[in-house]
Amino acid sequence: MASPADLLRVCDPGEYYRSFLERDLLPDGRATSEFRPLSLQLGVISSAYGSAMVRQGGACVVVSVQPEVSVPIDGSGFIVVNVDSSLDATDASLSMQAQLEDTVACLHSLIDDDAIVNRKSLVVVAEKIAWTLYVEVLVLSVDGGLTDATVSALVGALADLRLPSISLKDEATDDDRPFELSKAALVISDARHRLELVDYPVSSTFVFHKATCADGDAKKRKRAVMRCICDPSEQLLALMTGACNVVVGRQGQVYRVNRGGGGEGVSISTLDTVVSLAAKRQQSVELVIEQALRMRAD
Amino acid sequence: MDLLSEHGYRQDGRKPNQIRNINCRLGVYSQADGSAYLEQGNTKVLAAVYGPHEAKQRSRILEDQCLINCQYSMATFSTSERKYRPRGDRKSTELTRHLEKTFNSAVLTTMYPRSQIDIFCEVLQSDGGNLAACINAASLALVDAGVPMRGIVSAAICGATDGQPCIDLNAAEESANIPRLTPCIDLNAAEESANIPRLTVATLPGGDDDLLLLELDHRVHHDQLEAIIDAAVKGAAQVHACLQTAIRKHVSEVATCLQWENS
Known part of the structure; x- marks a missing residue:
């Protein structure tokens, strides 16, 4: 038997919330x-170089970061964000879809703004080697605080990220030939280091x-x-x-x-x-x- | 490049709190239920409104209000570099969402349950402040279509340099990389990127709590935020006066054509 409060919640949610x-x-x-408590766990995905899971209220997000070696453009590395959700498009409500869209826009603008990581700091060897960070965002469940949870998870995963040390083997190549990443001899060591975050x-x-x-x-x-x-x-x-x-x-x-x-x-x-x-x-x-x-x- | 010259003028000779010339027309298409063309300096925008009509997609029908469906697009020739711009790229989806949000709160949506209003905005020439120009044009088109609204929505973009807000930026100013000639008060100035903070607001006139849309690009310090918002709101008020004049003129023209009595 539903309590009167539950009935009110169904019949007139506006009045229900107003009374609270x-x-x-x-x-x-x-x-x-007050905000709902946030639970954060780092390194949840052992195969990733950096990962985080955040739960805030009913919203749950997993973020993993995978670095790849690339050639820098305009003196900076890259951060590629992919957002995937387990939301079923047919039964997700409009407001959930809207929230998801807003979250994606928010993540992109933070990355474009170099708000978390300065993409210039991803360059290892000037004009030759830079990191490209592939950020996979997996939205497990959507609730009110989705954007908040996702941003925290992204910052957490980037803070957790440990990049391997990398260097070029011989610098004594003739400069006439253009640099090609696939032919370059890279030395990758096991020593991992953290990425310096600009801000949280x-x-x-x-x-x-x-x-x-x-x-x-x-x-x-x-x-x-x-x-x-x-x-x-x-x-x-x-x-x-x-x-x-x-x-x-x-x-x-x-x-x-x-x-x-x-x-x-x-x-x-x-x-x-x-x-x-x-x-x-x-x-x-x-x-x-x-x-x-x-x-x-x- | 600095936004302001040493004498306090901007590149195109405007003062910081001055908007660009606005030139607009209502009712430019006969096919659409409402339409408008708006020039804000060199930014040129066309807007068309269809509806209210029955919702096309059954799954999107709202029982208690009408659905506002917007589409923002840029013409291939809108920028100095010709570029094919497919609909639904990241930037335009984001701007579309902003348009929808704005007009969802401005239009009296509960007047038309189970129906839909389509708003199409096309940027013909882009010279900064595209979102603001689109909102202004769409607002005129909605008026032309006779859709009931809480008021005429007007929008303005505002940037800031060394804490000095400048309203209604053009493209050159939007992309300006600003070396800070005088150091800012806040500590983070050195590590701030060269990008200037930009803020777009959409307002309804009357009362002080009337911000419909607020969209900030790039970082700004909390202490400066209020000044920027304030400047942007004042800019939107100037735009509002222009839009109102245009609407009055249009209505009186229509009235003359239809030989209504002037009361």
Whole structure:
């Protein structure tokens, strides 16, 4: 027998969530200013040079990084991102597909921006050898925090990445012939080294809820309160269109602000609150990644 | 290249808070339900709106509101280098998503349950601020089609150099690699890449909480963000005034043609 709350959730999800949000709570027991806990595991794929699995709420993502040797172009290496999902296109809801698309766009823009790894640092021998990193993102399940989980997993996998040392055997080749990678003699040693990360960007998702004060006088009732809800679940995200996605790095560096579609308009001051919340979140996630790295080193 | 000269002017002679000339027309096609042509400086965009009509794909029908379907495309001749641009490449899918998001919140979608509105935007000449120009053109086309909206959406792009925001960038400015002549206050300035932060906003006029779309490219410091958004919103307000004038002119022309009484 379903409880009245469950029935309300099915019949009128808007009212169901409103009754929680007005008390600054979410149905899963969190405060609206709280994120769901993030679980991060590094080195989950032993065959990959770097990998990470992140679970945040119902969202689960595995990222693996595989380096390959290539010739640099314009003095930089490459990062190729492939996103694969186990989502069945027919039974995934529109909002899930939209989330997946947003996640892909977010990853690409972070890579293009050199927000995590400076692609120039992937060059080993100038104009001859550079690393190409093939990043495979596998989305195992989709929930509200998909973008957040994926970005954390990507940063985790790149932090976990250990590149083998590589060098050219003889530098004394005549310079007249153009350099060909397939004919070059490469020396690859077992000594692995970590990649220097530029920053630890962390993505945070928010939705907004405009509520009128129920227990105030008539004047107060007119002044609506804008509430920022951190890390909404899938159902809440689908219900309240107009989510805001913010990617923040160290020292308040903002990499991406993306908001649009439906819901209430957002004022500049609300946005400022959101960025501050995201900056706080960045510190805690960076701590988690560093902890995981230390555990992996032991 | 620096965005601003030493006298505080931009390459094309504008001031930082000045938008480019806007030239637009409503109702350029007879086939579409609504259409508009918009020039913003040298960026030229065509927009066409079809609908509301019955949703084409049954799986995408929404029971309580209409579906906004957008398509962003660039003509092969839109840039200085001729390039075949297949639909559905990464950049255009992303811009399409932004258009859909924007108009999903601007159009009163609940007025037309189970139906669909198609918005097509074609960039004829690209000179920076493509997304903003597309939103402005599509907004005019929706007005021409008579689709009910919460207001006329207007958009503007804003960049910043040394914390000084510049609105409505052209292509040369968008691709500008800026050596920072004066060091920024924030510590990360040295390691920041040469790319300038760019922000596109779409707003509805009236009230202060009316940001429909916010899209930031490249990194910017938290402290500078508010100034950039503020400048962009003011730019969008200038654009809005232009769009409103154009719509009024169009409506009065139509009224004259139909010999409505001027009331």
